[in-house]
Amino acid sequence: MPADASIVASLVAAILLPPLIAVLGCLAIRRARPCEWLNLIASIVVFVAVLLLLPEALHTTRTFLRGYLIVDPLGAWVLLSVATVYLLASIYAIGYMRHLKEDQRLYRFYALFAGFALTTLTGPLMNNIGVYWIAIELTTLVSTFLVCFELGRESIEAAWKYIVVVSGGISLALLGIILFYWGGSLHLSATYDLTWSNLRGVAPQLNATVALTAFLLVFIGFGTKVGLAPMHTWLPDAHSEGPAPVSAMLSGALLNTAMIGIARFIQISDASHLGLMPRAVVVTIGAFSLFVAALFITRQTGIKRLMAYSSVEHMGVMALGFGFGGPLGIAGALYHMLGHSLNKSLMFFGAGNAMQVFHTKRISRIHRVLGPLPVSGLLWLAGAVAITGAPPFGLFLSEMTILRAGLAGPNLWAVFVMLLLLIVIFVGFLNHFRAMYFGPTVAQPASPRATFAEEHASLSSWCLVPMWLALVPLLVLGLWWPQSISHYFAVVAAQLSAGASP
Amino acid sequence: MLATHLQPLAASLFSLLAIASLLLAFVMVGSRWLKDYLGAFALQSWLIAILSAAVGYYGHYPELYLIAALTALFRGMLLPYLLFRIIQRLNVDRELHERLAPSSSLVVGAALVLFAFVVSEHLGNSLHLTGTIVVLALTVMLSMKLIGFLMLTVRGEAISQILGLLVLENGIFLGSQILVPGMPLLIELVILFDLLVVVACFGVLVRYLVMHAGTSSAHTLRRLVG
Numbered sequence: 001m002p003a004d005a006s007i008v009a010s011l012v013a014a015i016l017l018p019p020l021i022a023v024l025g026c027l028a029i030r031r032a033r034p035c036e037w038l039n040l041i042a043s044i045v046v047f048v049a050v051l052l053l054l055p056e057a058l059h060t061t062r063t064f065l066r067g068y069l070i071v072d073p074l075g076a077w078v079l080l081s082v083a084t085v086y087l088l089a090s091i092y093a094i095g096y097m098r099h100l101k102e103d104q105r106l107y108r109f110y111a112l113f114a115g116f117a118l119t120t121l122t123g124p125l126m127n128n129i130g131v132y133w134i135a136i137e138l139t140t141l142v143s144t145f146l147v148c149f150e151l152g153r154e155s156i157e158a159a160w161k162y163i164v165v166v167s168g169g170i171s172l173a174l175l176g177i178i179l180f181y182w183g184g185s186l187h188l189s190a191t192y193d194l195t196w197s198n199l200r201g202v203a204p205q206l207n208a209t210v211a212l213t214a215f216l217l218v219f220i221g222f223g224t225k226v227g228l229a230p231m232h233t234w235l236p237d238a239h240s241e242g243p244a245p246v247s248a249m250l251s252g253a254l255l256n257t258a259m260i261g262i263a264r265f266i267q268i269s270d271a272s273h274l275g276l277m278p279r280a281v282v283v284t285i286g287a288f289s290l291f292v293a294a295l296f297i298t299r300q301t302g303i304k305r306l307m308a309y310s311s312v313e314h315m316g317v318m319a320l321g322f323g324f325g326g327p328l329g330i331a332g333a334l335y336h337m338l339g340h341s342l343n344k345s346l347m348f349f350g351a352g353n354a355m356q357v358f359h360t361k362r363i364s365r366i367h368r369v370l371g372p373l374p375v376s377g378l379l380w381l382a383g384a385v386a387i388t389g390a391p392p393f394g395l396f397l398s399e400m401t402i403l404r405a406g407l408a409g410p411n412l413w414a415v416f417v418m419l420l421l422l423i424v425i426f427v428g429f430l431n432h433f434r435a436m437y438f439g440p441t442v443a444q445p446a447s448p449r450a451t452f453a454e455e456h457a458s459l460s461s462w463c464l465v466p467m468w469l470a471l472v473p474l475l476v477l478g479l480w481w482p483q484s485i486s487h488y489f490a491v492v493a494a495q496l497s498a499g500a501s502p
Numbered sequence: 503m504l505a506t507h508l509q510p511l512a513a514s515l516f517s518l519l520a521i522a523s524l525l526l527a528f529v530m531v532g533s534r535w536l537k538d539y540l541g542a543f544a545l546q547s548w549l550i551a552i553l554s555a556a557v558g559y560y561g562h563y564p565e566l567y568l569i570a571a572l573t574a575l576f577r578g579m580l581l582p583y584l585l586f587r588i589i590q591r592l593n594v595d596r597e598l599h600e601r602l603a604p605s606s607s608l609v610v611g612a613a614l615v616l617f618a619f620v621v622s623e624h625l626g627n628s629l630h631l632t633g634t635i636v637v638l639a640l641t642v643m644l645s646m647k648l649i650g651f652l653m654l655t656v657r658g659e660a661i662s663q664i665l666g667l668l669v670l671e672n673g674i675f676l677g678s679q680i681l682v683p684g685m686p687l688l689i690e691l692v693i694l695f696d697l698l699v700v701v702a703c704f705g706v707l708v709r710y711l712v713m714h715a716g717t718s719s720a721h722t723l724r725r726l727v728g
Contacts (some may be wrong), residue, residue, distance in 0.1 A: 018610070035615070038632070108658055128689070130685075130686075130689040130692070130693075131689070131692065134692050134693070135698055137700075138696070138699075141699055141700065141723070142704045143705060144707065145703070145706070148710060150526065151710065151714050151724070152714070153714060153715045153716075153725075154725055154726060156707070156710050156711055156714055156715050157723040157724075157726055158659075158721060158726060158727060159707060160707060160711060160720060161723065161726070163703065163707065164654065164667065164720070166665055167667050167700065168651065168654055168666075168667060168670060170672065171667070171670045172647075172669060173648075173679075174645070174646060174674055174693075175674050178674060178678045178681065178682060178685075181685065182681045182682050185682055185684065189687060190682075190683070190684030191684035191685070193686060194686075194689075207628055207629055208628070209624065209625055209628035209629075210625060210628070210629065213621070213625060236726070237726040240726070241726070244563075268565075278625065296597075296728065299728075300728070301728065302728075305728070422638050
């Protein structure tokens with residue numbers, strides 16, 4: 001056993017140290033090209049380490065550093081999503097950021113980018129709830145400067161709204177955590193470590209009113225970070241104004257890191273026997289997120305904002321999955337998490353490529369994508385089909401699983417609302433793609449054929465490879481749900497619902 | 503638990519400090535001048551530092567003296583100094599863009615305190631702690647939270663928004679000193695440090711705002727909609 005523990009410990013070190021080294025290295029080197037490579041190598045090491053960690057995490061839950069670090073199946077799964085997006089985005093960033101012609105400041109971008117990855121990877125590993133909160137807060141602070149990296153008026157506006165709304169929202173989560181700590185201190189001693197397992201242990205004794213208040217505060221707080229409506233207002237701005245690799249990280253990695261907090265707090269609210277109310281709140285907010293996303297997707301004019309509202313939608317779906325609960329709901333939500341990470345990265349990469357070629361964020365100015373972008377256009381289109389939950393891809397399976405989980409639970413209404421809204425989103429989302437791919441060409445004097453060809457030549461394979469790397473696993477996950485993953489989800493579900501029903 | 507069996511003197515001292523902090527939050531809501539906000543915030547932080555020390559003294563938590571010293575240093579001196587520098591650089595000394603006049607904000611703030619009291623009373627009732635300092639601590643904590651959000655909503659100057667966020671934090675910190683004085687030292691230290699990083703980030707962001715967007719008011723940031 002000690003040998004196993006040391007293997008896990010070294011894997012955790014292999015996850016957290018490379019981004020740290022990349023941050024320090026970038027700040028020391030200050031030259032664009034080596035920084036690119038440093039960040040890329042760090043992301044590859046992290047990805048491999050996470051892959052190796054997954055089977056180890058499945059066997060036992062371990063804690064390190066006097067109980068401040070935890071390696072459990074749920075956390076490891078979120079790490080997988082984060083590491084996947086970090087790898088894909090690091091590859092893509094090389095192509096995309098060169099295009100921006102900001103080589104002077106590029107080392108700062110990679111330092112911040114690796115720092116952002118570091119904080120996002122730290123979150124799921126935190127065992128102390130207070131430290132987890134701080135990790136989430138740090139992700140906001142670091143990513144703010146990535147959002148406003150281009151220093152345009154809009155991007156600074158987005159960064160400002162992002163930091164104010166999210167810091168304000170997440171302070172509610174801190175209040176909730178303090179209330180939980182207070183409730184626990186009435187039964188444990190005045191000083192104790194507020195770890196997930198300690199809180200889970202004391203949960204049945206917590207006063208119901210205090211626990212309910214605390215849960216609602218925590219849910220609203222982390223829900224702000226996750227981007228659930230009506231706390232989502234920062235999300236479309238931040239996601240649309242940052243550079244494309246940053247958008248991918250924000251959407252595919254960051255939101256999941258906050259979602260895991262909600263999943264763990266749902267477990268605690270279950271354990272403290274609060275009745276059906278907490279789950280009903282989670283389900284309602286999830287359904288409302290779908291509703292808001294459906295409205296804004298249908299009438300959207302900006303390409304990256306379209307993707308951002310799709311993130312709101314997917315977080316809503318995941319909240320529904322965790323809210324419905326049960327082995328099916330949790331399996332669906334986790335499968336959805338990985339699918340979302342792959343797919344949303346693909347979508348933001350495609351949007352970034354289209355923006356490089358068409359020099360606009362407006363959907364109405366993008367025409368005939370397949371002309372200048374034959375391969376990446378096709379990949380993007382496939383991604384669009386996938387992200388709306390159409391059959392041959394992974395998100396279809398996960399959404400169906402979540403729907404099935406809902407049918408068994410007390411919130412039946414939400415299943416029908418979800419189904420209806422998913423159809424609306426399917427139509428609305430793909431309608432924009434129809435316009436961009438097959439719409440009539442409007443004569444644009446500013447962009448003659450020659451420059452198109454030129455631009456296309458400059459669209460490096462750095463921008464194309466990660467799209468393949470995202471689409472292929474997505475397709476595989478859609479055609480084949482591996483048995484080992486089912487087993488993994490069963491373990492997570494058993495841990496999340498251990499000994500407690502709502 | 504400390505708060506349930508306190509000496510009368512300690513209880514009244516805690517109440518005095520908590521209520522004075524709440525009043526200072528109202529000073530911020532009721533004023534237009536940024537310097538007033540800053541002064542009120544600094545004073546509030548000092549009161550919270552004194553509260554920490556008092557709780558440490560009466561509850562026998564020696565580590566709270568350290569927290570008190572650091573609170574006075576960070577929240578009471580360093581943060582106001584950093585904010586003061588931002589204000590000087592901005593060349594604004596009063597709030598020009600408020601959405602709600604200070605007098606109306608005071609009324610709304612009073613209503614929020616009432617709401618906070620109702621919630622706290624409910625929580626206190628369920629724990630059979632009615633009439634103790636617990637209810638007061640919860641009320642002040644929630645009120646300062648709500649007043650912080652009120653400031654974020656109705657005030658436009660970048661600096662007011664930062665102060666609004668800091669009031670949110672102060673409220674939590676104040677409540678936690680009375681409710682959970684035994685909170686592990688590490689967490690409190692990290693939260694203090696986190697606050698410093700937050701303000702530093704805001705400082706940089708405000709500079710970007712002025713340099714690249716040509717404004718110091720968040721209300722003019724309204725291009726991104728839909």
